Amino acid sequence: MSGLESLYQELILDHAKNRRGFGLAAPGARSATVHQRNPICGDEITLRVELSDDGERVASVTWEGAGCSISQSSASMLVALLQEDGGDEGMAKADVEALIAQFREALRSRGKVPLDEETFADAAALSGVSKFTARVKCAMLAWVALEEGLRQA
């Protein structure tokens, strides 16, 4: 696989076109809305996270934004991952925080720490991004927004 193809896998291009969780849900009792932007390229995201009544689980994540295919697909993959692994009641907040930390570690590893498919599902396709240091911020954008949202919600 060439460098370019390892970066832009089919899955990434597909998520960038069919964005999961795109369109903000109406704000709820336990929601937080976060705006993040990448000052280098102007990419931006507005992400809304809704917690369960007890504040322990992530009930829903929706977002809006514009940016490159890496930032868009990464946001989409994050939502897909939370939906698949969280099921109806949603993933535990602590688990989501751990996932974000693990994702960050892999992306900052310059290709040394891969994202495993078992844990990250489609988002594992973003492993290739870690070799392109200029693009790491693009892939992190939605995850950083969610991290901030969990702090605020």
Add this chain to the structure above:
Amino acid sequence: MSLPFDVAAVRADFSILETEIDGRPLVYLDSGATSQKPRAVLDAEREFLERANSAVHRGAHTLAAEATELFEDARVTVAEYVGAEPEQLVWTSGATAGLNLVAGSLGYAGRLRAGDEIVVTEAEHHANLIPWQELAARTGARLRHIPVLDDGMLDLHAAADLIGERTKVVAFPHVSNVLGIVNPVAKLVTLARGVGALTVLDACQSAPHLRLDLPASGVDLAVFSGHKVYGPYGIGALWGRDEVLESLPPFTTGGSMITTVTLDTAEYLPPPQRFEPGTQPVSQAVALAAAVRWLGAHDLDAAHAHEAALEKRMREGLRSIDGIRLLGDADAAERVALQAFEVQGVHAHDVGQFLDSRGVAVRVGHHCAQPLHRRFGMTASVRASAAIHTTEDEIDTFLDAVSGVRGFFGAGA
């Protein structure tokens, strides 16, 4: 004596052009961001540091005298390059520092008050915008802008209405770093002079590509950066008319710019030293002089004709590719070989990544011109900018790569 223009010979002066990106030859089309530096520039800086390095304008030893002479000779050489006298040329760390110096000094001098107006353009690089925003905020002056038309040209009718008796400063780019269009300096100068406003020219994108005669241009002050004129980083120049520089107080202060200092007061040297406090970028000044000497050793008319041919090839080539939108596509305009564009359906960052995989280096993003991108309804674009060493084959490689972008990303399918 000038050499006949031979692009292969020019390229031989740049080791970096031999670089390969993933096995493909580098096609460097990012000279608008920073130019590559020919060997003569690197040699000049190294030679200065190895043989003459010493503190300038002080010390009685032989090296100090030699360093001072080389430093001041560099000023003469760079001043000549823009048609000016050495006393009119202030060393700065770059264009940004030069513009901050001018805006800051005008502020210190109390030359702007509430109700006064500063006029810039919608096509400003942030460096020629934010210092004026700050000056306006601190003085109560109003910042206004000349709009850019759909084809990238400045709206001169609007300019004529905007520039009036309240206008104290008119600041504008000689060549927009996004549109590549050469702005009508003489017309803007006439409007500004008619109301007694000071004119400030950002010559960053023209200095590497056009013959400059700053005194004849009619502007009062101008700035450019060394690193975009085949010179080193950390050096640039502010040029000003004698009486204009004379009228400005120092902005940054310290050693080397004074005559007499007491514990309570200081008296200042005349320009240009008045604006050059502290230790100066001496080896960089010497190397910048080497850069303009290197440039001047070529047949510049032929070099400019070469760049004009590249510009035409690049713009016409881009126009013929489906799904490309050019920023600033005015046929009437005089231009430099710099073109920003959007590939519809593909984000600029992704375009840049794709081109990189073909060895083509371009700039992506807002190019420090967010208001201009907003005006065209986008947040980012791709910018290709050529230089004296760019070849027609390289433009073709670039065009071929651009034509593959939408297919790869499945845009417009």
